[in-house]
Amino acid sequence: MTEFLPLAKAIEKHVPDGASIALEGFTHLIPFAAGHELIRQGRRDLHLIRMTPDLIYDQLIGMGAARRLTFSWGGNPGVGSLHRLRDAVEQAWPRPLELDEHSHAGMAAAYRAGAARLPFGVLRGYIGTDLPAHNPRIRAVTCPYTGEALATVPALNPDVTILHAQRADRLGNVAIEGIIGAQREAGLAAKTLIVTVEEIVDELPPAMNGVLLPHFVVGVVSPCPGGAWPSYAQGRYGRDNDFYLRWDEIARDRARFSAWMGRHVLGTPGHREFLDSLRQGTA
Amino acid sequence: MSDYSRDEMMTVAAARLLWDGCITFVGIGLPSAACNLARLSHAPGLVLIYESGTINTRPTVLPLSIGDGELAETAACVVPLPDIFSDYLQAGRIDVGFLGAAQIDRHGNLNSTVIGPYGKPRTRLPGAGGATEIAAQAKQVFIVMKASPRSFVPRLDFQTSGGHFAGRAASGARGGGPAVVVTDVGILKPQAASGELVLTVLYPGIPAEEARAAIGWPLTIAQELESMPAPTAAELAVLRALEARTAAAHRQPVRLPT
Numbered sequence: 001m002t003e004f005l006p007l008a009k010a011i012e013k014h015v016p017d018g019a020s021i022a023l024e025g026f027t028h029l030i031p032f033a034a035g036h037e038l039i040r041q042g043r044r045d046l047h048l049i050r051m052t053p054d055l056i057y058d059q060l061i062g063m064g065a066a067r068r069l070t071f072s073w074g075g076n077p078g079v080g081s082l083h084r085l086r087d088a089v090e091q092a093w094p095r096p097l098e099l100d101e102h103s104h105a106g107m108a109a110a111y112r113a114g115a116a117r118l119p120f121g122v123l124r125g126y127i128g129t130d131l132p133a134h135n136p137r138i139r140a141v142t143c144p145y146t147g148e149a150l151a152t153v154p155a156l157n158p159d160v161t162i163l164h165a166q167r168a169d170r171l172g173n174v175a176i177e178g179i180i181g182a183q184r185e186a187g188l189a190a191k192t193l194i195v196t197v198e199e200i201v202d203e204l205p206p207a208m209n210g211v212l213l214p215h216f217v218v219g220v221v222s223p224c225p226g227g228a229w230p231s232y233a234q235g236r237y238g239r240d241n242d243f244y245l246r247w248d249e250i251a252r253d254r255a256r257f258s259a260w261m262g263r264h265v266l267g268t269p270g271h272r273e274f275l276d277s278l279r280q281g282t283a
Numbered sequence: 284m285s286d287y288s289r290d291e292m293m294t295v296a297a298a299r300l301l302w303d304g305c306i307t308f309v310g311i312g313l314p315s316a317a318c319n320l321a322r323l324s325h326a327p328g329l330v331l332i333y334e335s336g337t338i339n340t341r342p343t344v345l346p347l348s349i350g351d352g353e354l355a356e357t358a359a360c361v362v363p364l365p366d367i368f369s370d371y372l373q374a375g376r377i378d379v380g381f382l383g384a385a386q387i388d389r390h391g392n393l394n395s396t397v398i399g400p401y402g403k404p405r406t407r408l409p410g411a412g413g414a415t416e417i418a419a420q421a422k423q424v425f426i427v428m429k430a431s432p433r434s435f436v437p438r439l440d441f442q443t444s445g446g447h448f449a450g451r452a453a454s455g456a457r458g459g460g461p462a463v464v465v466t467d468v469g470i471l472k473p474q475a476a477s478g479e480l481v482l483t484v485l486y487p488g489i490p491a492e493e494a495r496a497a498i499g500w501p502l503t504i505a506q507e508l509e510s511m512p513a514p515t516a517a518e519l520a521v522l523r524a525l526e527a528r529t530a531a532a533h534r535q536p537v538r539l540p541t
Contacts, residue, residue, distance in 0.1 A: 026335050026364055027350025051364075052412075075409030077348035078311050082409075089407040101396075103411040104334065105373065108365035124373050127419040127456045128392070128445015131411060134401050149455060178355045179335045181364045211363075226540030234352055237540040241347040241533055275539050 002172025002215050007222040008270065010194050011037045014220065015160050020047035022158040022190065023056055026181025027077060027239070030056050030231035031164040031196050033224045033271040039063050040266060049158050051107045051182060052077070055230065055247050058084040059265070061097060062257050070100040070156070072107045079244055083251040093254065101135055106153045111182050113155035114189030126151040161190030164228045165213075166236060168197045169204045172215035178234030180211050187213050196224035198236055226275050287514050289467040292486050294320060294522060295514040297381075297427055297465045306330045306378045308417055311349050313427050314381035319345060320522050332371065334413045336362045344532040345525065353532075368413070372420050375457055380421030382414050382444060383428050386436050389500045390478050391426060391446025391461035393418065394439040401441060411443050418444035419456035430466040430497035437500045447478025468494045470511070474503075484509045 005013070015021060015038065023031050035056040038046070042065075048057050049070040054077070060066055062084030074085050088097040102110070109121030122141060132138040132151075139152050163183050165176045174195050176183060187193045195213070200223055204212070230240035230247075250260050268274045290313070297317035301307065303326040309318045319342065322329040330339050335350035339359035346354055355361050371377060384393035385408050395414055399405035418424055424446075428434055445451060446461045460478075464471040470484035481503040482494050487510060495502050514522075 027348050028335075028352070028355075071410070073409050073412030074407075077350070078346070081407075086407045090404060101410060103415040104364070104413045105368035105416040108368050112365050112369075123369065123416075124420070124455055124457070125416050127415070127454050128442070128448050128451065129411065129415045130396075130401075130442045131415065178352065179337065179350045179361055181335065181350070184363055185365055229540055232352055233540075234355060238537050239348065239351055240537040240539075241351075242537065244347070275541075279539055 002218045003220045005220050005222055007033060007037050007196060007224050008041070010220045010222045011041055014192050014194060015043060017043055018045045019159040020049060022049040022156070022161045022186045024050060024161060024163060024181060024183050024186040025228070025231065026051065026179055028179040028181070028232060028234060029164045029176065029183065029228050030054055031162045031227060032056050032229060032231060033227035033274070034162045034164070034194070034196055035060055036265045036271065036274060038065060039261070049156060051104055053082060053085055055082070055244065058082040058251055059261065061085055061088050062094070062251065063261060064094040066097060067095070068098040068100060070102070072102045072104045076244060076248060078241070079248050083248070084257060087254070100137060101131060102138070102153065103129070103131065106138065106151070107156070108182055108185070110153040110156040111185035111189050113153070114157040115185045118155055120152045120154050122150050122152050124150055156189055158186070158190050160192045160194060161186045162194045162196070163187055164196045164224070164233070166198050166233055167204060168195060168200050168218070168221045170200065170202060172218045172221050173204055174213040174218055174221070175204050175207065176211040184211055184213065188217060192219040193217060194220040194222065196222045196227040198225050198227070198233055199223070224271055227271060229275065287519055291514055291519060291522060293427070293465060293467045295518050296470060296486070296511055297425065298324070298518070300425060300463060300465070301326050301329055301379065304328045304330070306332065306376060308332050308334070308372065308377045308380040308413070308421060310381045310383065311346065312383070314383070314425075315345050316522065316525065317427070318381070319525055320518065323521050323525065324518060332367065332377070334364065334367055336364050336367050338362060344529040347533060368416060372416055375420065375422070377421040379423050379425055380417035382417055382424055382426050384414070384426075384443065386434055386439050387426065387428060387464065388436060388439050388446070389480055390448055391464065391473060391480055392439055392442050392448055393426070393444040393446065394441045396441040396443045398440050414444045418446065418460070419458055421458045423459050423462040426461050426464040428464065428466060430468050430494065432497065432499040435498045435500065447473050466497070468497055479503065481505050482508065484511050486511055487513045
């Protein structure tokens with residue numbers, strides 16, 4: 001049975017310190033409200049998993065919540081660096097960060113394997129790159145039929161995957177529209193799946209080929225309107241490209257970053273108040 | 284037409300290399316501008332695929348990020364990202380993949396991972412993303428980078444993506460590797476035998492010496508150096524209109540969700 005919980009309760013109940021967690025969503029539907037709640041509750045020693053760490057993990061890393069990062073592209077899309085991620089890797093601030101680094105194709109294969117409960121993913125990948133020399137988890141297998149050497153990555157099975165979606169129904173079925181990245185695979189790979197949603201409806205239209213995570217794979221649904229900002233929710237609100245540009249300035253400096261997080265995230269009790277705090281003045 | 288910037292020349296040069304019907308794997312920034320310029324001018328049937336899963340997208344403005352809503356709204360279909368990498372790129376369905384990087388060497392190998400040692404980098408760069416597999420599996424790779432000795436280096440700090448490296452033929456890479464490197468001074472292409480990048484095209488008004496100074500290894504210049512015509516008025520008009528639409532769209536404030 002899918003549980004319906006307020007976001008803070010869902011995090012409190014299902015995400016302990018030290019957990020491996022995947023907050024997925026490729027540019028679209030990034031579960032920012034859940035990331036902020038992890039910071040408010042002071043989670044530590046997390047193993048963060050995400051293809052593109054984006055601002056959401058820049059914030060968690062800068063606040064010292066992470067010990068390890070599994071990822072494949074760590075930039076601010078279309079803008080430049082993730083300064084908090086860079087500071088952690090280059091200067092170990094505020095604490096050292098272990099890297100488990102992949103390519104997009106490798107991460108995708110690892111999620112697919114995890115979703116299927118297979119031990120590893122296989123791909124014709126990691127060719128002509130130094131990545132395997134620095135990541136012992138990237139290995140190879142010989143195809144038993146053709147003899148071709150293929151790359152392997154261990155399955156990703158996060159303790160908890162958190163997604164954001166447009167809608168869920170009262171049973172816990174989840175509908176997602178637009179760019180879905182690896183959300184479906186990351187959701188199915190998780191031991192526990194939490195989905196924050198813009199809206200809970202009585203009934204979803206028949207899904208046909210639209211993406212739907214059926215209720216029996218969804219552990220928790222938490223209503224959270226606006227929960228993807230400054231990412232976006234197709235059909236609801238657009239990506240705040242201007243904030244992504246401004247984040248470059250906010251995150252460049254440790255003190256300015258800490259002040260911003262203190263005021264807008266630690267200084268607000270929940271996501272509604274977080275958004276209100278941004279409306280009131282200079283972000 | 285002489286009043287154009289080097290960025291515009293570079294974008295137009297990349298666009299001219301694309302043909303109608305070509306299946307392209309597009310990156311953000313200049314490649315995105317070049318592909319859309321080609322689509323809006325000589326190659327209306329160009330198929331644009333962005334790694335976020337949008338196939339045959341026809342954006343009216345250039346996206347800031349690889350996953351802007353504009354790309355999904357104007358796409359023929361939107362597929363999960365794992366499908367893009369396994370069933371489209373790995374399966375050999377991409378004609379041209381675009382790449383850029385912080386560093387390139389004379390064989391077209393690329394670094395977008397670190398400057399300095401991996402374990403203690405001076406500069407941590409974003410990393411591989413889709414680049415490693417694009418470099419290996421697209422039928423051709425078009426590299427787009429501004430020429431400077433900092434970027435065109437004798438030796439990479441880290442090899443993120445393979446060009447014409449020793450052993451490529453037996454590596455399992457099924458794509459042809461870098462076909463061209465489009466810079467802001469001219470175009471480099473790999474020599475057939477060695478895979479070494481040589482200067483084959485210079486843009487109007489740029490002396491060969493300037494190209495030589497901008498490349499951090501002893502640059503070979505092709506004996507029959509071609510010169511590429513300057514951007515036409517029509518090309519510049521399409522490109523500038525696209526960029527103006529993009530700037531206007533990106534200035535629209537986003538209302539915070541309630």
